[in-house]
Every structure is written in C-alpha cells, then in structure tokens.
Amino acid sequence: MTSKTLYDKLWDAHVVRTNEDGTALLYIDRHLVHEVTSPQAFEGLRIAGRKPWRTDAALAVPDHNVPTTDRSTGIEGITDPIARIQVETLDKNCIDFGITEFGMTDKRQGIVHVIGPEQGATLPGMTVVCGDSHTSTHGAFAALAFGIGTSEVEHVLATQCLIQKKSKNMLVRVDGQLGSGVTAKDVVLAIIGRIGTAGGTGYAIEFGGDAIRSLSVEGRMTLCNMAIEAGARAGMVAVDEKTIEYVKGRPYAPTGNVWDKAKKEWEKLHSDDNAVFDKTIVLNGAEIEPQVTWGTSPEMVSGINASIPDPDNESDPVKSDSMKRALEYMGLTANTPISEIKIDKVFIGSCTNSRIEDLRAAAEVAKGNKVAGNVKLAMVVPGSGLVKEQAEQEGLDKIFVKAGFEWREPGCSMCLAMNADRLEAGERCASTSNRNFEGRQGQGGRTHLVSPAMAAAAAIKGHFADVRELGE
C-alpha cells in the first residue's frame, strides 16, 4: 500500500466517481448554510424544480447580517430592511426545503464556523463545505473543509456532491514550542508572512509539527481558519486525543457502539510516515513573536517589536507598489515602530477568534485594567450564543464591561461590517478577524490583525503593545 497524506485519505474516501479528465465527483457529508450566499442557490433549485438531495446533511444559521445589540425583538430588530429580507429569506428557505436552522433567537445561533464544531456537526473525516471561504476552519478536526461559491451551494443541495480537481499536498511544519503569549493566530500570521497570500494557491495545507500538536483544538481552528488567507482552500490538522476529546458528547456526535467504531476510524486520520508532500515549509515555533499586520493584505505582517518595512527596500516593483499603496491607505510611514501605532477601535470576535478560549485570553489581559482614553470603542462579540453563555458563567463579561469593553450578541459583526458594526473612514482598528483588506471593516477603515490577547493589550494601552511585557 502506498503512503498517503491526510488529504489523500480524506479525498479518496469521498470520491464517488472519477471523470476522464481527472476531475472527481466528491461526496459532501456536511453542508453549512448562511443567509448571504444561499438565497440564489435556493432560488436556482426552485426554478429547476429540484429538491435537496439530503436535508439532514445541511445545517443553516444567519450570522453575517444579524445585529450584535439587543436580540429581544428577533428579526424585527434588524433595522436595515434589505438585511432583514435576507435573514427572512433564509428562514423561509429552510422551512420550504426542510433544512434545520438555528434562527436568530435560538441560543445555539452563532457564526457558522463556530457552531459547526460546537454542535459536533463537524466530525473528523468529513467533507464539510459552506458558501464561505473560512470553511477551512473545520479542517482542525482532520476534515476536508473548504469554501464554495453559490453555484456550488446549489450543486451540493441538489446532488450532495461537487465536481472537484484534487489539490496538491503542502505540509507546513512548525517545530519546537511557542513562547508564552504567542498564540495560534500569531503562528498562522507568521506562516502567511512567510509564504504569502498566494503561497498556498492550488494546495491543501496540512499543519504539523510539535508546536501545532501542542495547540488546543480551538487554536487549531484559528490556524485552519486562515489557511484561505494563504491561498489554500483547505487547511487541516491530524486527529489526536485532543480532537476526539473535543468532539465527545457534543449534540451531533455519535454515541455508544457507533462512537467506538467512529473513534477507531478517526484515529487513522493522519499522514502516513512516508507520505510525500509536493511542498514542505518549516518554521521554528520558538522564533515566532506576537504578530501585527501593518498593510492591506494578511501577508503584510510583522512581529510586535519590528518596524514597518520600507517599500524602497523591496526589489520586486509590483510588490513595492503594493506596499506603497497599502501604507498610503493605512496612513502609515515606513520604518515606524509597530508599537507606536495608535488605535481608535478594538474588535474581538469573528470565526477566527471568538471561541471561549479566545475570550478567556482577552479577558486575562483586560482584567483589572481600563480601555485607554483614545480608544473610542472596544467590543467583544462572542462566536455563538453558547460561547456567550459559557463566558457569562465564567464572569468574563463582567471583566470586559468593567474594563470598558462592550459585550455583544453573537455574529460576524465587524469582521466584514455587513451589519451596523463598522469602522468610519480613517479609523484604525486592532482586530482579531482575518482580513485587513481595504474597506473590509468599513469604507476607509484601517484594520490591523492580531490575536485576542494582543487586541486586549492594544485596547488597554491605546497603541499596539507586546502582550508579554504588559504588567512588567
């Protein structure tokens, strides 16, 4: 038997048939659905007179458009009429087509990539898709998970399959151990800084090495979440005891004999010892510092103790031009120390960093401190109603509120600013989200991507600061 990578194993287990040109019909086990990328797909089914192939494989939730303020009035509380129609449309489509939905007032509602794992709807060995590029998150469970467009959402609804071409295999190995105060977010930003935002294009990335094995399952979700920011549609981490422990007992997870059988299968979900990767990248975990992006692409990133690079030192003219444009948009000057950059707003949330461990890490920094006077708004948006509930049981909400943060209802919020949470032109934000593109958090808004602890540190100091030196 030839040695296989984890990706090879996941791929092979889901091939329904191979076409003559090498593309495959791939079976999809879990289809997550949200309000923004699904209405046209459901409409397509209606027009063609088609029905969903398997309604039990789908799970829907509104997350992008929902307000993070008061939820007591339900859907009526969405003041933007166009956004309200989109959420209503999801409700209607789920009723019409018989798909389970966690509606806006359901305690289980939250960001689609948070609730899948939280419910155990994401299981090791699955293929997981969603009309959202951050579906790569679910690869943390040794699942083959990737984002798709709306036409493919319709394709999965109608056939439970997708026509796919196999990607190449890339191993990103992070050896050694991370220093204290260095998180999964810093690791993935450092990886993107190394390989670039197109470095993973055409590849499925497996993250391995001791530093990755040491990460919690939630940390691995943060890591895989941003595989797409490195250009890879899918990122994944092999199964270990932590994965299985995390899944156990969740509402959608198997039980009894089926659990035992599943567990046995899941334990095989790792690359074979002699598996061959088309490309291998190695980083030393001990060398990774807390990261801060300074530009308008996640690859424009530096350690907290560095300065903004100088475009004049970049030999590639296209890159140099991009850097200049980015610095102009960001209102920054080359060679400025990162720690001198002052911020206006702080956003802790998004499918990258809104799980309970993220909130704990931010709360630990916030505890007993106050948000700096120059920070107009610091908000914490939990990833789901259940994360919120857990955080409140632990008293994290009180720590945040006492320090001057706003404690909000779950949703995508200011990660992409489709709801009312956004930056005004020129405002600078320390954000735990995943994209620092121009206008992403609001037209003219300036985003710096950081970890939850680093975002909290920036909130307290009013500028970026090394979380490892806080309190010294």
Next chain:
Amino acid sequence: MDKFEIHKGLVVPLDRANVDTDAIIPKQFLKSIKRSGFGPNLFDDWRYLDTGEPGMDNSNRPVNTDFVLNHDRYKGGSILIARDNFGCGSSREHAPWALLDYGFKVIIAPSFADIFFNNCFKNGILPIVLSEKEVDDLFKSVDATEGYALTIDLPSQTVTKPDHSTISFEVDEFRKHCLVNGLDDIGLTLQHVDDIRKYEAKRKESAPWLFASHT
C-alpha cells in the same frame, strides 16, 4: 448560462496585485437575494468618491476620475487584465456576478485565487492565466494603444493580439466543455445518480455516523 466560444473585446488594465473580492464587490451589496444588478457597484470603493449603499441612484454619484473604469478610453471594455492572485479572499460569487453584469467576459492575470477562479466558470466568465511577462506586455500595449482589443478563442485556446500574433493558454477540458456548450453542471452530475446512491449505501455501512439525523 451563455455559451462562450470566441470573444473580441476592449481591454481594461487594472494594475494591481491581490485584488480581493471585497474590492470587487463590497459587502453592503451582498444583502441582495438576486444574482443580477451588481454591475453598477463593481469596484464600488475605488470607482466612486462617496460610500455606496444598495438602492442608490449610481448615475448621480461622484466618480473617482483616477480609477480606470472611469476613463473614457476604457468604456465598454469586456476583457480585464490584472496582476497576481486576482479574486483572493471571500468566496462570494457576487464578485463574478458583478464583473459579468458590468460586461466583463474574460479576466487575464498571472494567477487567480482558487475559489474565484472556479466561480468564474460557473457564470460564463473565462479566467485566463498567462505568464507574468505576457501580462506585463499586455499592460504596456494597452497603455500605449487606445482601443486595444483582444480576440479570445476558447475552442482553440488562443489570445490574438491586434498585430495577429497569438498566445495560447491552458484550460481544463471539463470546464472548457461546460463553457463552450453553456452547460449546467448540476444536470451533468445528476446523470450519475446511480453512482451517488451506490456510494451512499457503502458509506452508510462503513461510517453510519455520517448519516445520523438530528432534527
């Protein structure tokens, strides 16, 4: 989906790398539940000086005269050229919908992001990968020649320049087949219903937890 065979059109140069789908169509326009009508808001943040909102009368908005789509010489363009990693970021299919609605049928770049690349084919847009040098030459020619147009022949996989020189390009056989014939790939997949059912029956035996119902 319209068939794509031969397309001749004016070339518009967007001289940027890493053009993301947030830039192609900003988030506020994603609230629409339709597939059409995104053209006037294509590259909204770059194209207009004010903040665009759904439902605005775009004809009265102040335009950014520096932006290439607002240059008279590029009006009516249907072939867009750009730098590396075009279409990165969000999976929103609203990006190809906006490009198509504006009138773009072909995008040429040295590289594309995977999801965007795939989404183009589902909507009758042909994304063409050419070498960095070939794309750079195109940028220079477009800049030097007003009315610079290319002819894209998908069946023969060639780009023909005004001087009749040609560049050939690669495209997956299946994607080419679907585009040339304007095929709906759901219909194609449904020709394999028996294979899908056979696969499911086998999987239900070996991995029953994947078929548990939770309502």
